[in-house]
Amino acid sequence: MNFNVDEKGYYGDFGGAFIPEMLYPNVEELRQNYLSITAEPDFKKEFDELLKVYVGRPTPLYFAKRLSEKYKTKIYLKREDLCHTGAHKVNNTIGQILLAQRLGKKRIIAETGAGQHGVATATVCALMGIECIVYMGELDIQRQAPNVARMKMLGAEVRPAQSGSKTLKDATNEAIRDWINNPVDTHYIIGSVVGPHPYPDMVARFQAVISEETKWQLAEAEGRDYPDHVIACVGGGSNAAGLYYHYLNDKRVNIIAVEAAGKGIDSGESAATSALGKEGIIHGSKTLLMQTPDGQITEPYSISAGLDYPGVGPMHAHLFRSQRAKFISIPDQEAMDWGLTLSQMEGIIPAIETAHAFAALDVCKFGPEEIVVFNCSGRGDKDLDTYIDYFKL
Numbered sequence: 328m329n330f331n332v333d334e335k336g337y338y339g340d341f342g343g344a345f346i347p348e349m350l351y352p353n354v355e356e357l358r359q360n361y362l363s364i365t366a367e368p369d370f371k372k373e374f375d376e377l378l379k380v381y382v383g384r385p386t387p388l389y390f391a392k393r394l395s396e397k398y399k400t401k402i403y404l405k406r407e408d409l410c411h412t413g414a415h416k417v418n419n420t421i422g423q424i425l426l427a428q429r430l431g432k433k434r435i436i437a438e439t440g441a442g443q444h445g446v447a448t449a450t451v452c453a454l455m456g457i458e459c460i461v462y463m464g465e466l467d468i469q470r471q472a473p474n475v476a477r478m479k480m481l482g483a484e485v486r487p488a489q490s491g492s493k494t495l496k497d498a499t500n501e502a503i504r505d506w507i508n509n510p511v512d513t514h515y516i517i518g519s520v521v522g523p524h525p526y527p528d529m530v531a532r533f534q535a536v537i538s539e540e541t542k543w544q545l546a547e548a549e550g551r552d553y554p555d556h557v558i559a560c561v562g563g564g565s566n567a568a569g570l571y572y573h574y575l576n577d578k579r580v581n582i583i584a585v586e587a588a589g590k591g592i593d594s595g596e597s598a599a600t601s602a603l604g605k606e607g608i609i610h611g612s613k614t615l616l617m618q619t620p621d622g623q624i625t626e627p628y629s630i631s632a633g634l635d636y637p638g639v640g641p642m643h644a645h646l647f648r649s650q651r652a653k654f655i656s657i658p659d660q661e662a663m664d665w666g667l668t669l670s671q672m673e674g675i676i677p678a679i680e681t682a683h684a685f686a687a688l689d690v691c692k693f694g695p696e697e698i699v700v701f702n703c704s705g706r707g708d709k710d711l712d713t714y715i716d717y718f719k720l
């Protein structure tokens with residue numbers, strides 16, 4: 328079985344491009360060009376250079392000594408939290424803005440829920456001097472004031488989505504409407520391995536730099552370029568896709584995906600898509616998503632805004648269904664405790680999204696000679712208020 332996308336844009340049963348006809352020319356233009364443009368030497372050179380001098384890559388692969396001793400296994404952290412803007416998301420927005428430039432686009436749109444992808448998009452637009460419009464649900468604008476301020480400071484226009492639940496899916500609808508109305512000069516930067524083909528594959532390829540570096544870094548540290556286990560949190564699934572990418576078809580490597588159980592899988596307030604999701608179409612692709620019996624998308628919940636998404640990307644739906652990856656889901660409380668543990672055992676305050684991944688140490692068994700690589704997807708600065716409230720700091 329192959330775990331990369333096939334020629335039709337599918338991962339097993341999942342993926343494809345389920346889009347309104349009016350959007351077809353935009354998506355088709357991308358599909359026809361993304362592989363050839365990103366393979367051009369000039370593109371690669373500029374992408375690699377920006378990742379190096381602007382984002383700060385390669386990010387370290389850090390051997391977590393105290394954690395390894397406590398859990399009696401070899402634990403490494405891939406430090407995406409050290410990327411410029413504080414998380415992995417910028418790897419993708421750099422790639423997409425370079426692609427947009429080569430397609431002659433003059434205007435960037437994006438949608439954001441928690442604001443993290445909006446900030447990563449506004450950042451690269453400022454870098455390139457390109458107009459940036461970020462759609463965001465009215466309710467999210469109120470909940471995520473610091474990220475709204477960051478986007479404005481970076482020169483982006485934040486447009487409120489006032490329909491429906493005034494959250495991410497409404498912002499997505501607005502962004503799609505904008506793209507239909509501006510098919511020639513605008514590129515839509517999607518922030519995770521979701522959306523119609525070719526987005527999931529394109530974003531996965533940009534994030535694949537994570538496992539590309541992990542391979543040579545592990546070879547240096549351990550004399551072999553593959554670990555026994557790779558572990559990452561999954562919202563839409565982009566940081567996970569980046570860490571898994573070069574190991575997808577390497578059966579020596581176990582893949583573990585960690586979702587947010589929120590207040591508990593059966594609480595009705597959760598984002599554990601693999602446990603609760605059914606096949607359906609969201610954001611233009613066929614995947615697993617949380618929905619009511621009559622097919623309405625369920626509002627997800629997690630204490631971490633970045634995992635608060637009702638679906639997963641089609642790659643992850645396929646990894647789940649084929650059992651190539653083991654999926655676990657972790658409630659808010661355990662994730663928050665891991666935020667504190669990682670801070671005090673390794674001096675790294677993680678994003679709450681990232682903290683979920685580490686709870687795998689309580690759920691899975693690892694041998695003393697085994698190598699476990701965690702993706703440290705982001706830093707906890709943005710979550711400090713949540714940590715303060717939760718721990719009464």
Ligand SMILES: *Cc1c(COP(=O)(O)O)cnc(C)c1O
Binds near residue numbers: 518562
């Ligand atoms: C956005 C975000 C995530 C979740 O997004 P994925 O596409 O699943 O990676 C995870 N961690 C951090 C720090 C984030 O900002």
